[in-house]
Amino acid sequence: MTQSIPVTNLDGDFKTRARHALDDAQLRNNFRTAMDGLMHKREQAFSDPQEREDLRDLGNRIRARALSQLPDLLDQLEQRLTANGVRVHWAETTEEANEIVHRLIEAQEGRQVVKGKSMVSEEMELNDYLAERDIECLESDLGEYTVQLDHEKPSHIIMPAIHKNARQVARLFQEKLGGELSDDIHELVGTGRQILRQKFMEADVGVSGVNFAVAETGTLVLVENEGNGRMSTTVPPVHIAVTGIEKVVANLRDVVPLLSLLTRSALGQPITTYINMISGPRKDDERDGPREVHLVLLDNGRSRAFADAQLRQTLNCIRCGACMNHCPVYTRVGGHTYGEVYPGPIGKILTPHLVGLDRVPDHPSASSLCGACGDVCPVKIPIPELLQRLREENVRHPEDSEAAVAGAGSRYSNREQLIWRGWQWLNTHPRIYRLFLWGVTRLRRLQPARLRPWTDYRSAPTPAARSLHEQARNHMRSKS
């Protein structure tokens, strides 16, 4: 066991970060152990494969239907929420979303904010934005709290501190909060809880995410296991929910199967400990709940993804994390290697729309297209297909007007174009192809022993003495 807590390495490009992560035995062990456990739990939660596949089909149809009506559903959502007393705000960029949230806090003269787990707020980098304006924003989810204490970013969308094991968390808590060193999970949770309870009571504003925004009834559905979400959304006088525009679903009936898919795919739970259904602020005759409820709906590149029929499927995602739990690449390099808010397979297909493909040009290639992600995705997003589409976008000519993603064409290279044209020519000219086979098999001993990067981890393969073309031809001749 290493003595120091591994520091998240966010320097360099994807490959450099990956190399650091691969060299960190502790980190790799933490991820492998955790992911193996999660895969097992999911499998147990779906013990009837037929039922699982039916439910995934249904989940896919519900999400696809919601997206096909997205503009209408968003209109309806705004109307119903407004009728329920919730104020709705629209933000095209994260900057706008931050300004809105800041303005709402300032209106309360708020100085302390508690936040439930929200990936969209990570997308906005809300904590930093508020900190620069002298507003303390405390994470109340224990995993988020842990990474916040260590000035890190989440490494998983469901379990933000999964890159640390219990001992590492214990050491961090002792270092930052004092007290006894204990790596008993229950004691650690107890320590976190005590601190957070106090903060809930003092907070001026609670911020949360949203799992499903229900258009028909104007309900914000939020699932969680720690109760911190309920505290963040009910104790402070003002609740601000932030979410992406794709989170809308038509009605409550649609939520039921999605919820079952979400909790079983994420942690193998039949249901979460808490399901919060928020449909408005405290009424005059009610004794608790926030005085004001706001919803900030963020676009941040989503509508551009929406415009492309194939890429639109990215927006089906219900953020369960199963794709990363099952990803052989994520398991080995961990979440921080991706360098962005959303790691793993969903991160690879979503991030280009949020920040531009040119900022994450390695994302589409960082996959063996093994398809484990697509096989487990509860809403059946064809992740490998979308990765491949992004590879196409990546190597387009930068001035190609048909580009569907911002920053497309950043991996356009004349050299690669030439290689693939040569490959095409070879494979469409049978005589040349056979001549090529003849040459390679005859000169096979001349092949260099080092063919980097292949030979970094493997011996170089030696071509056969005679190609199949040649052997088959001789075989057929000898028969006739």
Add this chain to the structure above:
Amino acid sequence: MTDLFYDASPNATRIVQSNKAGREYPEKPDRVVLFGTCVVDLFFPEAGMDAIRLLEHQGIQVDFPQNQSCCGQPAWTSGYREQAESVARAQLALLDTGTPVVVPSGSCAGMIRHHYPGLFNHEPQTRDRALRVAENTFELTEFLLNVCRVRLQDRGRHRQVALHTSCTARREMQTHHHARGLLAQLSGVTRVDHDHESECCGFGGTFCVRMPDISGAMVADKTQSLSQSGADELISADCGCLLNINGAMNRQNLNLKGRHIASFLWERCQEGS
């Protein structure tokens, strides 16, 4: 309100027709075309030849069109669709003869069967052709098991083998089931499981050169679990994976080697093997 929960009961067992109801198989034909694939062509030609022998042993005449090359998958998965289309079009022209096409590689068979039609959505005629060929394309183990309905006579000594299936082959062609079905017919062969068996070996076509360190870590884990499995030999129906795993095992001086299932089956069925 009760019907609100109709689809959500965690373990409801209902008989519903799966939309993945398997493939319907034709009678054994007199003649097939072998599509060898580029990796077999250059690195594992004996696998192609043994596939031909196995098929001929079933009384099937095997054609090997000399004008075939690659299925186009490398360009396609690298984002070079135009180049992939052009190569696929050339193979389609060759394979659209009405004779069943047998491919000794699951991922290439999957490419032809599941991705060729979509490549030509904008070219109706080629698309029709692609659909015809797709319908008539079989992966080798699938063909032996379900079309030829082979009954293998094992003549070899006892041996323990591990089976590795390419991820695309498993998903698109169910090659793991077919290969297991064939191995199970061999009385002297015990198939042993290995740790994280269904996990990718890290090949992934151009992935292994674009992300060499991650790919290297994946194949290292794979060879480790294989060497701990107690297998005498590794069997696979996919030469891309074999190229990767064998290269790594050789480099690590492991006493284990992978072989294409066609070669293994053919050898087991010979006298005195």
